Amino acid sequence: MKIKLEGLTKKFGSTVAVDNLTVEFESGRLTALLGPSGCGKSTMLYMLAGITPVTQGRIYFDNEDVTTLAPEKRGVGLVFQNYALYPHMTVLENICFPLEIQKVPRKERIARAREMAELVHVEELLDRRPAQLSGGQQQRVAIARALVKKPRLLLLDEPLSNLDARLRLEMREEIRRIQQETSITTVFVTHDQEEALSISDAVLLMKLGVQQQFARPQELYDDPANAFVAEFLGIPPINKLHGVMRNGVFELEDGSAACRLPRWNGVAEGKRVILAVRAESVFIAGNENDRVFDADITQIYKLGKEELSYLRFGSCEIRAYLSREDELQVNQVVPVGLKEKGVFLFDAETGARYR
Amino acid sequence: MSRISILTRRLPRQAEGERQRISVRTFAEPLAYLLPFFIGLAIFTLFPIINVFLLSFKEDYRMLSGEFSRYGLGNYAFILKDPYFINGLKNTAIYVFTVVPVSTVLALFFAYMLNKKLRLNPLYQTAFFLPMVTSVIAVGLAWKWIFNYDYGVLNFFLSLFNIDPINWLNNPHYGLWAIIIYGIWSYLPFTIILLLSGLQNIDPLYATAARVDGASNFKIFFRITLPLLAPTVGLVLIVNIISASKVFNELFPLFNGKPGVAYNLYTVVYYIYEVFYVKWRLGQAGAAAVILFLIVLVFTMVQLYLQRNWKHY
Numbered sequence: 125m126k127i128k129l130e131g132l133t134k135k136f137g138s139t140v141a142v143d144n145l146t147v148e149f150e151s152g153r154l155t156a157l158l159g160p161s162g163c164g165k166s167t168m169l170y171m172l173a174g175i176t177p178v179t180q181g182r183i184y185f186d187n188e189d190v191t192t193l194a195p196e197k198r199g200v201g202l203v204f205q206n207y208a209l210y211p212h213m214t215v216l217e218n219i220c221f222p223l224e225i226q227k228v229p230r231k232e233r234i235a236r237a238r239e240m241a242e243l244v245h246v247e248e249l250l251d252r253r254p255a256q257l258s259g260g261q262q263q264r265v266a267i268a269r270a271l272v273k274k275p276r277l278l279l280l281d282e283p284l285s286n287l288d289a290r291l292r293l294e295m296r297e298e299i300r301r302i303q304q305e306t307s308i309t310t311v312f313v314t315h316d317q318e319e320a321l322s323i324s325d326a327v328l329l330m331k332l333g334v335q336q337q338f339a340r341p342q343e344l345y346d347d348p349a350n351a352f353v354a355e356f357l358g359i360p361p362i363n364k365l366h367g368v369m370r371n372g373v374f375e376l377e378d379g380s381a382a383c384r385l386p387r388w389n390g391v392a393e394g395k396r397v398i399l400a401v402r403a404e405s406v407f408i409a410g411n412e413n414d415r416v417f418d419a420d421i422t423q424i425y426k427l428g429k430e431e432l433s434y435l436r437f438g439s440c441e442i443r444a445y446l447s448r449e450d451e452l453q454v455n456q457v458v459p460v461g462l463k464e465k466g467v468f469l470f471d472a473e474t475g476a477r478y479r
Numbered sequence: 480m481s482r483i484s485i486l487t488r489r490l491p492r493q494a495e496g497e498r499q500r501i502s503v504r505t506f507a508e509p510l511a512y513l514l515p516f517f518i519g520l521a522i523f524t525l526f527p528i529i530n531v532f533l534l535s536f537k538e539d540y541r542m543l544s545g546e547f548s549r550y551g552l553g554n555y556a557f558i559l560k561d562p563y564f565i566n567g568l569k570n571t572a573i574y575v576f577t578v579v580p581v582s583t584v585l586a587l588f589f590a591y592m593l594n595k596k597l598r599l600n601p602l603y604q605t606a607f608f609l610p611m612v613t614s615v616i617a618v619g620l621a622w623k624w625i626f627n628y629d630y631g632v633l634n635f636f637l638s639l640f641n642i643d644p645i646n647w648l649n650n651p652h653y654g655l656w657a658i659i660i661y662g663i664w665s666y667l668p669f670t671i672i673l674l675l676s677g678l679q680n681i682d683p684l685y686a687t688a689a690r691v692d693g694a695s696n697f698k699i700f701f702r703i704t705l706p707l708l709a710p711t712v713g714l715v716l717i718v719n720i721i722s723a724s725k726v727f728n729e730l731f732p733l734f735n736g737k738p739g740v741a742y743n744l745y746t747v748v749y750y751i752y753e754v755f756y757v758k759w760r761l762g763q764a765g766a767a768a769v770i771l772f773l774i775v776l777v778f779t780m781v782q783l784y785l786q787r788n789w790k791h792y
Binding site for chain 2: 197202
């Protein structure tokens with residue numbers, strides 16, 4: 125089922141939680157709502173579920189306007205952040221509950237619940253109560269309960285945040301597997317970029333209720349729309365150098381260093397800008413053509429397969445993954461080149477990207 | 480070498496002294512703080528309980544001289560044949576099994592409504608707490624007026640529905656109902672408060688989850704809220720059954736200190752009171768108290784046993 129949001133707005137009093145959002149989620153895909161806390165992503169999810177009323181704008185499921193439709197009539201399955209499994213019911217009763225409400229006959233109810241339990245691999249746990257389950261198992265049961273009524277849309281609120289690091293890795297692959305096996309349109313909320321980038325087909329990145337970029341995960345990383353997107357994604361965080369453009373030369377704000385950036389010759393004179401450089405886009409220049417500036421190496425961290433170096437550029441430090449073959453030493457001065465990919469220039473005031 | 484050995488020998492000894500001091504402190508000091516409470520408990524609770532047990536077996540006991548003929552079951556044999564005691568047991572049972580369920584169901588209703596919209600205005604707050612904080616005798620006198628045949632508010636309300644006035648207090652058939660109505664009212668506030676706190680401890684997320692699945696308020700209440708509230712309901716039932724079994728205070732002001740106009744409204748505690756203070760037959764009063772204690776004990780045990788199966792998490 126295709127989901128279309130048109131000018132979706134949610135206000136709580138005078139605060140705007142979601143601001144005039146227009147976006148379309150494709151059918152049968154896994155879409156992540158990503159952003160720092162307070163960006164309105166959970167509010168959006170609950171508006172899709174119908175729990176939170178919409179202030180302005182419309183929500184369409186396929187071509188049906190569901191903006192004011194009651195939650196139970198929307199055909200959505202919702203998995204809460206802490207799962208909200210009914211503590212007094214067994215796993216089987218929990219999964220059966222949505223069907224019980226729909227007055228599905230008992231036999232069919234149990235058969236369908238078993239089928240779901242098999243899909244999420246909890247068929248051994250049907251007689252247990254939620255308190256006797258691990259976090260990952262509770263998560264699986266919650267997904268089964270959400271899916272058993274065959275919803276048109278599956279919504280997951282921070283599905284992995286209550287799990288420890290290893291389970292998180294396992295469960296995110298499980299969510300991907302379950303979503304692909306059922307090919308149900310799924311929207312999930314997360315503040316963790318790795319989660320969003322690793323399993324989703326599309327990511328909607330938000331900040332303070334405003335859409336920043338809606339794209340495939342790789343596109344988001346390789347082709348950020350603005351400074352916020354570039355900064356939000358990537359570990360280690362992208363290097364940000366604040367400076368001024370003068371005659372095609374990028375000069376640090378305090379004037380301590382400068383370099384030529386011929387790609388952005390067109391940027392207006394005296395414009396305050398941010399040069400953003402991914403750590404893996406820095407390399408040791410082998411020839412004079414590649415050389416952008418010289419820098420001395422202040423620290424080198426050996427991290428197993430790779431080496432993270434800190435380079436001094438004027439008053440700034442740049443994190444860089446440099447090739448180990450160069451056998452670099454601390455305090456060595458090296459000619460530095462910047463790759464085409466992973467180097468961006470943004471307007472310092474608006475955050476808009478110069479192409 | 481010698482220095483090291485001195486050090487190693489001294490260390491365990493020091494640690495031992497430390498440990499001793501800790502164990503004395505961890506035991507004696509809290510005990511000292513608790514002592515006043517324990518002394519009070521022993522004098523005013525434990526000693527009287529044991530004393531009543533002994534008393535109930537002393538036959539022909541005279542309080543002033545402390546003489547008694549022998550230890551035996553004579554007191555029990557007497558009161559179990561006494562029609563007033565049997566009447567008291569019957570009335571108490573009727574009272575407990577009407578007042579406790581009815582007031583619990585009503586309280587559940589009020590607590591549920593209050594939980595929906597918790598901002599209680601002061602008027603409601605006062606109204607709900609009034610039965611708890613007002614002197615029982617004063618409240619009893621107020622109820623005596625409410626039940627008045629000629630001027631009572633209750634009969635006035637009944638007259639609005641074209642029901643003939645009922646002689647609540649002076650007709651022996653209605654006396655028990657008067658006490659029961661009064662009792663239901665007096666158990667409401669405590670029960671509402673406990674149930675309300677129980678309801679507030681239930682995560683509203685469960686109801687939201689059920690609502691997304693299309694459950695009605697009715698369904699949510701009976702399938703989600705009530706089962707989760709069961710431990711609190713169990714507690715309320717136990718506490719109220721114990722306290723309702725001791726019904727006495729409600730009786731006294733309504734009927735001018737008599738057990739109903741026709742002496743037909745004996746309760747167990749009223750019987751104990753009369754045998755003890757009026758008739759001075761202390762052994763029999765003790766025996767009646769022990770029987771009441773055993774009945775309440777059995778109820779509590781049964782309830783605790785059942786309740787074990789209510790709480791699953």
